[in-house]
Amino acid sequence: MNRAAPPPPSAARPPRFWDTTSFRAAAVATLALAVSAILVVAFVTRSTNDAMSRATIEALDREGAALNRIYAQGKLDQLTRAIQERIAAGDMHLYRLTDATQRVVAGNLHESPALPAESSGGGTFRYNPQTEGAAAPSRLAAARVFSLANGLTLIVGRDIEQQRSYLAATNRTLGIGIALLALVGLAAGVLLSRHILKRVDAMTAASRSIMAGNLTQRLPRTGTDDELDRLATSLNTMLDRIELLMAGMKEVSDNIAHDLKTPLNRLRNRAEAALADQRGSPAWRAGLEHAIEDADELMKTFNALLLIARLEAGAIDDTMGPVEVAAMVEDLAELYEPAAEEAGLGLTWHNAARAPVHVRANRQLLGQAIANLIENAIKYAAPANGMPLMGTPSAVAVSLALADDHVEITVADRGPGIAEEDRERAIRRFVRLEASRTKPGTGLGLSLVAAVARLHDGMLRLEDNKPGLRAVLSLPMMAAAAGGDAADSEPQQKKDERAWQKARAN
Amino acid sequence: MRVLVIEDNRETAQFVQRGLREASHVAEIAEDGEVGLELARAGGYDVLIVDRMLPLRDGLSLIQMLRAEGDRTPVLILSAMSHVDDRVKGLRAGGDDYLTKPFALAELIARVEVLARRRQPEEQATRYVVGDLVLDRLTHKVTRGSESIILQPREFRLLEYLMRNAGQVVTRTMLLENVWDYHFDPQTNVIDVHISRLRGKIDRNFDRPLLHTVRGAGYMMRDGGE
Numbered sequence: 001m002n003r004a005a006p007p008p009p010s011a012a013r014p015p016r017f018w019d020t021t022s023f024r025a026a027a028v029a030t031l032a033l034a035v036s037a038i039l040v041v042a043f044v045t046r047s048t049n050d051a052m053s054r055a056t057i058e059a060l061d062r063e064g065a066a067l068n069r070i071y072a073q074g075k076l077d078q079l080t081r082a083i084q085e086r087i088a089a090g091d092m093h094l095y096r097l098t099d100a101t102q103r104v105v106a107g108n109l110h111e112s113p114a115l116p117a118e119s120s121g122g123g124t125f126r127y128n129p130q131t132e133g134a135a136a137p138s139r140l141a142a143a144r145v146f147s148l149a150n151g152l153t154l155i156v157g158r159d160i161e162q163q164r165s166y167l168a169a170t171n172r173t174l175g176i177g178i179a180l181l182a183l184v185g186l187a188a189g190v191l192l193s194r195h196i197l198k199r200v201d202a203m204t205a206a207s208r209s210i211m212a213g214n215l216t217q218r219l220p221r222t223g224t225d226d227e228l229d230r231l232a233t234s235l236n237t238m239l240d241r242i243e244l245l246m247a248g249m250k251e252v253s254d255n256i257a258h259d260l261k262t263p264l265n266r267l268r269n270r271a272e273a274a275l276a277d278q279r280g281s282p283a284w285r286a287g288l289e290h291a292i293e294d295a296d297e298l299m300k301t302f303n304a305l306l307l308i309a310r311l312e313a314g315a316i317d318d319t320m321g322p323v324e325v326a327a328m329v330e331d332l333a334e335l336y337e338p339a340a341e342e343a344g345l346g347l348t349w350h351n352a353a354r355a356p357v358h359v360r361a362n363r364q365l366l367g368q369a370i371a372n373l374i375e376n377a378i379k380y381a382a383p384a385n386g387m388p389l390m391g392t393p394s395a396v397a398v399s400l401a402l403a404d405d406h407v408e409i410t411v412a413d414r415g416p417g418i419a420e421e422d423r424e425r426a427i428r429r430f431v432r433l434e435a436s437r438t439k440p441g442t443g444l445g446l447s448l449v450a451a452v453a454r455l456h457d458g459m460l461r462l463e464d465n466k467p468g469l470r471a472v473l474s475l476p477m478m479a480a481a482a483g484g485d486a487a488d489s490e491p492q493q494k495k496d497e498r499a500w501q502k503a504r505a506n
Numbered sequence: 507m508r509v510l511v512i513e514d515n516r517e518t519a520q521f522v523q524r525g526l527r528e529a530s531h532v533a534e535i536a537e538d539g540e541v542g543l544e545l546a547r548a549g550g551y552d553v554l555i556v557d558r559m560l561p562l563r564d565g566l567s568l569i570q571m572l573r574a575e576g577d578r579t580p581v582l583i584l585s586a587m588s589h590v591d592d593r594v595k596g597l598r599a600g601g602d603d604y605l606t607k608p609f610a611l612a613e614l615i616a617r618v619e620v621l622a623r624r625r626q627p628e629e630q631a632t633r634y635v636v637g638d639l640v641l642d643r644l645t646h647k648v649t650r651g652s653e654s655i656i657l658q659p660r661e662f663r664l665l666e667y668l669m670r671n672a673g674q675v676v677t678r679t680m681l682l683e684n685v686w687d688y689h690f691d692p693q694t695n696v697i698d699v700h701i702s703r704l705r706g707k708i709d710r711n712f713d714r715p716l717l718h719t720v721r722g723a724g725y726m727m728r729d730g731g732e
Contacts, residue, residue, distance in 0.1 A: 261586055262515070265608035269521045272611050275722075276528060289722075292610075299608055300691060319594055334660060335686055338699035364593075368690040375692065 022196045026189025034182045041174040045167060052163050053142070060122070060144040063093065064156045071148055079148075080106035092159045094127070094141055100151030109155060113143055121145055124160070140164050199228055207235075215243045250309075261302065268295040304448055311365070311451040322478060323361040326351050326400055329370060329409055333398045336374045343378050345396050345413075352401040358478040359407060361456050366475075369452035372445045373411040373471045374398060381415030381468060406458070406474045414468040423462040449473065507531040507622050508550060512542030512568070513557040513584065518607070522555060525611040526618070539563025546572055551579055552622040555614075558585040558596065566599040573600035580621035582614075593689060612723030616675040623674065634669035637716050637729030639708060641669050650708060660685070661704050668717065668727045677724035701725055 071079040083095045083106045095107035104110065113125040122144035129139060143157030199222065206219045218239060219232040271288045274280070280288070333349040340347035359366075377396040397412045418426050427450045449471070450460045458475035509526055511533055513519040519535045526533040534551075536542035539560040546554055546568070554572075558565040569581050583601040585592055593604045602624075603617050634641045639650045646662060648655040657665065664685050668676060678697040682688050701717070709715045718726050 261607065266517060268608050269518070269611070273521065273524065276525075276611075295608070303606075331686065335688075335696055335700075338703055339696045342695070342699050363687075364689050367688050371688070371690065371692060 020193040020197055020200075023189045023193035026192055027186060030182050030185030030189065033185060034178050037174075037178045037181060041171070041178070045171060045174075048170075049167055052160075056142050056158055056160060056163075057122070057144065060142065060156050060158060064144055064146040064154060067154060067156070068146060068148060071152070076105070076152075083107060094143065094155075094157035094159065096155040096157075098153045098155075105152070107155070109157065113141070113155060113157065115143065115145065125157075127157075129159075196228070203228075203232060210239065215239070215246060261299065264295055264299060264302075268292055268299075271295070308448055308451045311448075311455045319362045320360050321363070322358045323363050323366060324356045325359050325361070325366070325407055325409070325475070326353050326357045328363070328367060329398060329400050332367060332370050332374060336371070336378065336396075340374075340378050340396050345378060345381060347374075347378075347396045347398065350397070350399040352399065353407070357400070357402065357407045359456065359475045360478050361475070365452050366456065369449045369473065370409060370411075372449050373409075373473065376445050376471070377411050377413035377415070377469070381413035402477070403474070405477055407477050409473040409475070410470060411473075412465045412468060412470040414465065417464060417467055417469040418462060420464070426462060427460065446471075507552045507619070509533045509553045509555060509618060509622075510536060510542070510545055510551045511555045512536045512539070512546070512560060512565070513555065514538060514560050515557070518557075518584075521611070522614065525615060529615050529619075531618075537561075539565070539568050543568050543571060546577065546579065547575070549577075549579075553618050554579055554581045555618065556581055556583055556601070558583060558592070566596065566601075569596075569600045580624065582617055582621060584609075610677075610722070612675065612720075613677045613679065616677050616680060616724060619674050620671050620676070620680070623671070631670075634666065634672070636669055636672045636727050637714065639669070639716050641665060648708070650712060653711075655707055657704075657707060661700070661707070664700060664704055665708065668725065672727040675720050675723045675726050680724070 067079060067082060070082045080097065083097060086093060087095060087108045094109045096104060096109035096113070097106040099105055102112075109127065111127065113127060115123045115125055122142070124140060124142045126138040127141050139159055139161040141157045142160050143155050146154040146156065148154055199220075202220045206217055209217045218236045221229045221232045221236075223229070268291075271291045275285060275288050275292075330349055330351065333347060337347045337349075374396065381396060395414060397410070399410045399412075401408050401410070427446050446460070446462075453460045453473055453475070456475050458473065461472040461474065463470040463472060509531055511519050511522050511526075513522065513535065514537050516537070519537070523533040523535055534545065536545050540562040542554075542556070542560065543563060545551075556565040556568060560568070563571075565583060565585075569583070572579070572581075580602045581600065583596040583604045584607060585596065585604065586607045596604045602621055605614060605617060632642065632644050634643070639648070641648050641662075643666065648657055648662070648665065664681065667681065667684050679689075679691070681697050681700075682690075682692065701719075705715075705717050709717055714729070716727055716729060718728055720726050
C-alpha cells in the first residue's frame with residue numbers, strides 16, 4: 001500500500017548460502033557423483049560375489065566328485081577315513097555323510113543343514129561350528145549335496161563367513177568413501193557459494209548506497225575478470241551513463257529554475273514597484289496585488305518541486321543532526337493551534353513518549369514535513385462555514401508514540417479522508433484527488449512529506465481514521481547513546497571548508 | 507542609512523536600489539564580487555546586500571574575506587537557490603540574514619532595517635518600553651499602564667521580538683524565523699492568528715493600539731501614528 005517507502009529488497013531476511021545458485025549447482029553435482037559411485041560399487045560387489053560363489057561351487061563339486069571316486073574304488077571305511085583325514089587337516093570344509101536311515105556315518109557337520117531345497121543340489125545355510133565348550137556364533141556356509149550308491153548322502157560344504165565379511169567390509173569402506181565424497185562436495189559448494197555470496201553482498205551494499213542517492217559509488221570488482229567482474233563492469237558503465245544523465249538533468253532543472261524564476265521575479269518586482277505608486281485606481285491595485293499573489297504561488301510550487309527533486313537525489317546529508325522530535329512536534333502543534341481554531345477546529349497534542357526522543361534529521365525539513373501534515377489536516381477537515389458541525393467535534397489530533405526503534409508522529413483529522421485506493425496516489429506529485437480540487441495548494445504537500453520521510457530512512461503511511469485521515473510519519477530513532485552531539489563530531493572547520501567548496505562549485 | 511548592493515543582475519540591483527531610496531536610504535551598486543569587496547573594504551556602509559552568485563568572486567567567499575579581515579558590517583545574503591542547506595552555508599560563512607529570491611521589497615527592506623539597527627551596540631536592555639507597554643525580560647512580566655498582562659511563553663517571545671524591533675517593520679517570515687526558528691513558508695495564516703491573539707491581550711482594552719499591521723509587509727510596534 002505504501003509507495004512512500006518500499007522496504008529494501010531483502011531487508012526481511014539476508015540471503016543464506018543454501019539459497020544460492022552456486023550452492024545448488026554444487027549440491028546437484030555431488031548428488032550425481034554419489035549416485036554413480038553407489039551404482040559402480042554395487043556392480044563391482046555383485047560381480048565379485050558371483051565370481052567367488054562360482055569358484056566355491058566348483059571347488060565343492062570337485063571335492064564331492066573326488067570323495068565319490070574314493071567310495072567307488074574302495075569301501076565305506078575308506079570314504080570315512082578320507083573324510084576324517086580331511087577334517088583333521090583343518091581346512092575350511094564341512095562334511096556330513098548319512099546312510100539311508102539318515103544316520104550320520106561320518107563328518108563334522110552334526111546337524112542337518114537347513115538347505116533351501118534338497119533337490120537343488122545345494123545352497124547356503126548357517127551352522128554352529130563345533131568348538132570345545134563355548135557356543136560360537138553361527139557362521140555362513142555353502143554346501144553341495146551328493147547322492148552316493150547304497151543310499152548314502154554326502155554333503156560337502158565350505159565356510160564362506162570370511163567371504164561374506166570381506167564383502168561387508170568392502171561395502172562399508174566404500175559407503176564411508178561415498179559419504180566423505182558427498183561431504184567434501186557439499187563443503188566445497190558451501191565455500192564456493194559463501195565466496196560468491198560475499199561478493200554479491202558487497203555488490204548489493206554498493207547498489208543500495210547508489211539507490212540512496214550516492215551516485216558516485218561503483219560496484220566493487222576483484223580484478224579477476226570473471227563473470228561477476230564482467231557484470232560489475234557493465235553495470236558500472238551503466239551507472240556512469242546514469243550519473244551523466246542525472247547531472248545533465250540536475251543542470252537542466254537548475255537552469256530552468258533559474259531561467260523561469262528570474263522573469264517571474266521581474267514580474268513580481270514590477271508589479272510591486274507599480275503598486276508603490278499611490279495614484280492607481282483601487283481596481284488596478286487589486287489586479288496588481290493578485291498578480292503578486294499568483295507569482296508567489298507559482299514560486300512556491302516551483303520551490304517545492306525543486307526541493308522534492310533535491311531530496312530524492314539525497315543530496316543534503318551534511319545538514320543532518322540530532323533533533324528532539326517531541327519538543328519539535330509540540331512546538332508545531334502550538335504554532336498551528338490558533339490557526340486551527342480559526343478554521344473551526346480543535347487541535348490536540350498528545351505525547352506518549354516519557355523521555356525526549358531524538359532522531360537524526362534536518363530540522364527545517366522535518367519541521368516543514370510535520371507542518372505540511374498539520375496544514376493538510378486543517379485544510380481538508382475544516383467545516384465549510386468555519387463553524388464546527390453540531391455534535392461532531394471536528395478536531396485535528398497530533399500525537400507522538402514510540403514503536404520499537406521508530407518514533408511515529410501522527411496527524412489525524414475528522415475530514416473526508418482519502419479512499420484506500422487513492423492513498424498511494426495522494427503521495428505522488430501534483431496529485432490532488434477530485435474531491436479536493438477546489439482547495440488551494442500546490443498538490444505537493446504529501447509528496448514532499450513522503451520525500452522527507454525517505455530522506456530520513458522513514459516512511460509516510462496514510463490510514464483510515466474512521467472517519468478522516470490519519471497520516472503517520474515514522475522515523476528511526478537515534479540510539480540513546482548517540483543522542484548527544486555524536487552527529488556533530490566533524491570539526492566545524494572541515495565542514496565549513498566543504499560547504500565553501502560546494503558553494504564555489506555552484 | 508547607507509547600503510551596498512552587490513548584485514550582478516542589473517534589474518534586481520536597481521529594483522532594490524529604488525526600493526531602498528523610497529524608504530529614504532542611500533544605496534550603491536557593485537556588479538561583481540571584486541568591485542563589491544573593494545567597496546565594502548572602503549567601509550562606511552550600514553548593511554551589505556550580497557548575492558550568492560557573482561562574477562569574479564562569489565558572495566560567500568566575499569563575506570568570508572571581509573569577516574577574516576575583521577569587518578563586522580551586517581550582511582544580508584540574497585540567493586536564487588532555495589536549497590535547504592544554502593541558508594546554513596550562508597550563515598556559516600558569516601552572513602547575518604538570508605533571503606531567497608524572489609522576495610517582496612517590503613520583506614527586504616524590513617530585514618535590512620532590522621540588521622542596520624542591530625549593528626548599533628546592542629544595549630542589553632532588560633526592559634523594552636513602547637508607549638505605556640513595558641516588557642521586563644528578567645521577571646518575564648508584561649504591564650500596560652497599571653494593568654498586568656499574562657502571556658503564554660511563546661506570546662512573550664513574540665512580543666519581545668516585536669518590541670526589540672519597535673518602530674521597524676517585522677514581516678511574517680521574520681517572526682516565524684526568529685520566534686519559532688522555522689524557515690519554511692507556511693501555507694495558512696498561522697502567524698496572523700498568533701498576532702491577533704497577542705493583540706487581544708495587549709491592545710484590545712486600551713484606547714491606543716501599539717501593535718500595527720503594515721499592509722503588504724507585516725507588523726510594527728509603535729506608539730502614536732495612525
